[in-house]
Amino acid sequence: MERFKFNNIFLLVLLSLVAATSCTSYKKVPYLQNSSDFDPTSVAELHEARIMPQDLLNITIVNPENSSASMAYNLIAPMNMSGSAALTSQPALQNYIVCNDGTVNIPTLGVVEVAGKTLSEAEKHIYSLVKGAFTANPSVTVRFVDFKVSVLGEVAAPGTYSVKNGKVNIFEALALAHDLTVYGMRDNVKIIREDKDGKKNIYEVNLNDANILTSPYYYLQQNDVVYVTPNKSKAKNSDIGSSTSLWFSATSILISLTSLMYNILK
Numbered sequence: 001m002e003r004f005k006f007n008n009i010f011l012l013v014l015l016s017l018v019a020a021t022s023c024t025s026y027k028k029v030p031y032l033q034n035s036s037d038f039d040p041t042s043v044a045e046l047h048e049a050r051i052m053p054q055d056l057l058n059i060t061i062v063n064p065e066n067s068s069a070s071m072a073y074n075l076i077a078p079m080n081m082s083g084s085a086a087l088t089s090q091p092a093l094q095n096y097i098v099c100n101d102g103t104v105n106i107p108t109l110g111v112v113e114v115a116g117k118t119l120s121e122a123e124k125h126i127y128s129l130v131k132g133a134f135t136a137n138p139s140v141t142v143r144f145v146d147f148k149v150s151v152l153g154e155v156a157a158p159g160t161y162s163v164k165n166g167k168v169n170i171f172e173a174l175a176l177a178h179d180l181t182v183y184g185m186r187d188n189v190k191i192i193r194e195d196k197d198g199k200k201n202i203y204e205v206n207l208n209d210a211n212i213l214t215s216p217y218y219y220l221q222q223n224d225v226v227y228v229t230p231n232k233s234k235a236k237n238s239d240i241g242s243s244t245s246l247w248f249s250a251t252s253i254l255i256s257l258t259s260l261m262y263n264i265l266k
Helices: 002-026 067-073 084-088 119-133 170-176 210-214 244-265
Strands: 056-062 103-106 110-113 139-144 147-153 159-163 184-194 200-205 225-230
Touching: 056 067, 056 103, 056 119, 110 119, 119 139, 147 170, 170 225
Parallel strands: 147 225
Antiparallel strands: 056 139, 103 110, 147 159, 184 200, 184 225
């Protein structure tokens, strides 16, 4: 009878330790934990990504009064057609690859620096260079062709993801990768970013802190790499609360050892 009571007490203590460990682990899981203290008026201005070397851009210059007059300012793909098809087909525009020095070579205008500028800033800059060539105000559009970010580490679907509108925040990027696994450290997510001069930097962000919404690293840049660090449990090849089979095995061993010691010392 005493042995039975002793085993029950031991089980209660063990289960209490398991519950305490689970609660401690859970505190590290939810995002934006201090959201009630967050000041929404502190959110930064609307984000716009900046152009970097090796970006692929679509740049179009159009004269609203005479579209044929603006063809000399656009990069036209060579047409390999003849006859009526060549007369009826619209010319295809080629995309620009930003050189390592941050420039693109626009027909007629020549070399134009775009790296470090937002899309709207690049549009205004090109507009200022071309506006005197037409009697009417030209229309200039600059768009990313392949804006992409990579998500690695403790996520469900690591990989490189393209973003059509060139605007993505860290939570959206993690959503593309099907969110973090239970092994991922929410308070130590690393962002690897290369600036327009080719310098690489590593920044750490805390997804548990609501103030990440005002962080300069909340919105991602073209070619950013998001790396989710594994927690200690992952490093030890175990779950946050350990697997069910592991707990049962450990419990069984501990009970057996306790019973053996109790019988010896009785």
